[in-house]
Amino acid sequence: MKALVAILGLDSHWRGSVMVARVLKDAGLEVVYLGNQFPEQLVASALQEDPAVIAVSSLSGSHRVLVPELMRLLRARGVQAPVLVGGAIPPQDVPALREAGVAEVFGPGRPLDDLTAFARDLAATERVRSSR
C-alpha cells in the first residue's frame, strides 16, 4: 500500500511532512516522498504510483488555492485515493477543503497518533477490498 507525501507549492517547510512520511511508513505503508509539488505534477505522480492515500502539507497558506485545484485535477483524471491535508490550516478553512473533497484535515497540533489511526483504518479497508 503506497502513500504519496508532498509539500504544496512553494512552501518551504518540510518538517511536518517528514514526520508524516515516517508515521505512515511505521504504519506499514510504502511512502513515496515527493517534496514540493504543484498540483499538475502531483497528479502525474499519482497516476504513475497508484497510491492508496495522498498526504499534502501546507504551512504557507498555499492550501486555499492549490488544494481545490489539486482535487479538481485528481477527480478529472479519475484518481480515487483519499487526500489528507495537514499543516497551518485555520479551522475556518476546513469546510471549504472538505467541500472540495478532502478526506481529512490535520490542523496545527493534531496528534500524529490520529494519522496513524487513519492509516491503519485505511490499510484495513484496503485489505478487505482487495480480498473480495
Next chain:
Amino acid sequence: MGAGVASGAGETMEGSLFDASTLAGLREMFARWRARHLAPDHDRRTTAAGIPVEPVYGPADVADLDYGRDLGLPGEPPFTRGVHPTMYRQRAWTMRPLAGYGTPEDTNERLRYLLRQGATGLNITFDYPTLRGYDSDAPEARAEAGLGGVAIDCLDDVARLFAGIPLDGVSVSLVTCNPGMAIIAMAMYVATARGAGVSPDRLAGTCQNDFLMECAVTTAPEPLAPQASFRLSCDTVEYCLRHLPRWNPISFVGYNLEEAGATAVQEVGFVFAHARAVVRELERRGLGVDQVAPRLSFFFSAGNDFFEHVAKYRAARRMWCRMMREEFGAQDPRAWALRFHVQTSGVALTAQQPEVNIVRSAYHALAAVLGGAQSLHVSAYDEALGLPTEETITLALRTQQVLLGESNVTATVDPLGGGYYVERLTDEVEARAWEFVRSVEAQGGIVAATERGWVHAELARSAFEYQMGVKEGRIEVVGVNRFVGPDQPRRVFVQPPAAPRQSERLRAWREARDGDAVKGALDRLEGVLRAGGNAFPAVLEAVEAGATLGEVHRRFRETLGVWAMPLLGG
C-alpha cells in the same frame, strides 16, 4: 552599526581560581551531600541537546576555569562575557520585530507602525515566490504571492517598501534567506538607495544570504544547487565588503536550523562550519580575514532550554574568537567578536492555548538578553496560527521593552557569568560543537555535506527524535500533552493577496521599460555567471535596466541549473 569593540588584546592572567586544598575539601563535601540525598540510580537529566545535567553544581565543576583564558572581560578576548565592554548599559540591543506581507505598501504601513511603537530596527521578510525567484504574476506564484512576507518584483517595489523611511536613518535587516534572491534584493536595495541620494557607505544593516537556507533548511520545486547558491552568497558578501562598509552581508542562520530540528550543539556547529567555508572562499578571492570577519554576523534561536541557550551564545563567542585568532590568524579584534541577532523560537509555540506563548516567548527573550544578543525579535503569540496581527506583534515588542526598562537585568554585563552551571554548560556546548564542526569538515566541508543531503538528514533526524519525545510524553508541552484544554476559535491575520495589484504593476512596468536593454543586461549577466566572475555588478545593471526579480532568477536557474535535492524517503 560598527562592532564597537575595544581595541587591544586585553589582559590575561594565568591560574586556577581556586585554592587546591579548599577544592579538595569541597569535593568531599559535595560527595557526602550526594551520598545523603541521591540514590545510586537517581534520575538522570539532560539539556535538550543531551548534555547531562547534575542535580547541583559547585566550585569543583569549574576548577579548570582559567578566567583570563576562558572568560576574559566584556569587550575583550575571548569575549565569552560579551562583545562590548558595557553592553546594554551603554546601548540596548536593537529591537527588530519582523514585518512582511502583501504588497510593498502593505508592509511599509506595518514598518512605520512598528517604528512608532518603539522598534529600533527593521526586519523584513519576503513572500514565498520572491524567496524562490518568481514574480507575483508567475504561475508558480499563484497560491502564495504576498504570503509569508512582502512581494518584491521590480526595482520600484523597494522604493515603495521604504517610502517615508530614511535608508541612512535606521538599521535594516532583510531576511533574504536564499542567496539566489538575496543578490537580487541587495542589488535593488543599493540601486534604490542610490536613487534616494544615499551613498552605499551610509547603509547599515544585514541581509541573510545563507546557502544552507536555500539548500537544506527549506525545500522548493526548483532549488539552486549548493555550489551555485554558495557562490552567489559569496558574490554578495564580496561586493558588500568592498562597497558597503557598514553592512553585514551575511547572517549565518542558526535559528532556522534549530526550527528545522537542530539541537543547540548542531546549531553552533553548522553555523561555524559554514562561516569557515565563507572565510576561506573570500580569502581565495583576495580578501583577508581581517577584512571579512568583522562584517560577518550570526542569527541564533532562543528556545525552551533556558540555560542551554545562554551557554550556547557564550560558547559561540569564545569559539569564534579562538577560531579567528588561532586558526585564521586574524589580527583585528573586531574580527574576533561574534555579533548576533536572536529570534525567539517559533516551533516551541503552540496553536493550543496560544496566550501561553506570551509566557514562553518572554522566557526565551530573557535567555537572549542574558546571553548578550545584539538584536532581538520576540515571536508573537499567534505564531502557530499565522503571521502576527498588529496587536500580537506589539505585545511581542512590549516584551522586549519591559525586559529593557523594568527587569534591571541590563544593569550589569553577563550577570550569569561565574555561575557554576552556566560556565560548565558553556564548556560542554563548546566541546560538543567543535566535535560537530569536525564531523562536517570530515565530509569535505559544509558545501559537500549539503550536496550529499547530509545536513538535511541530520535536521530531520533531530526533528524526529524531538517529535517522538513529545508523542511519548518525555518532552512536556503545556496545552499539547499536558494540561490540555478546549480551545476557542482565534482571529487569524489575513494576509492581503498581492497577486492582483502586483500583476497590474508588472504589466505596466514591462510596458514602460526598454525590453532590449533588459535582455542585453540579462545576457551580460549570463556571461558573467558562465565565466565565474562576481555576478553582483551584472545583477545591479540588470535591475537598473528594469529586469524583474523573477527574470534575473530565471537566468540563474537556466544558467546554473536546478538541483535535484536528495530528499528524505519515508
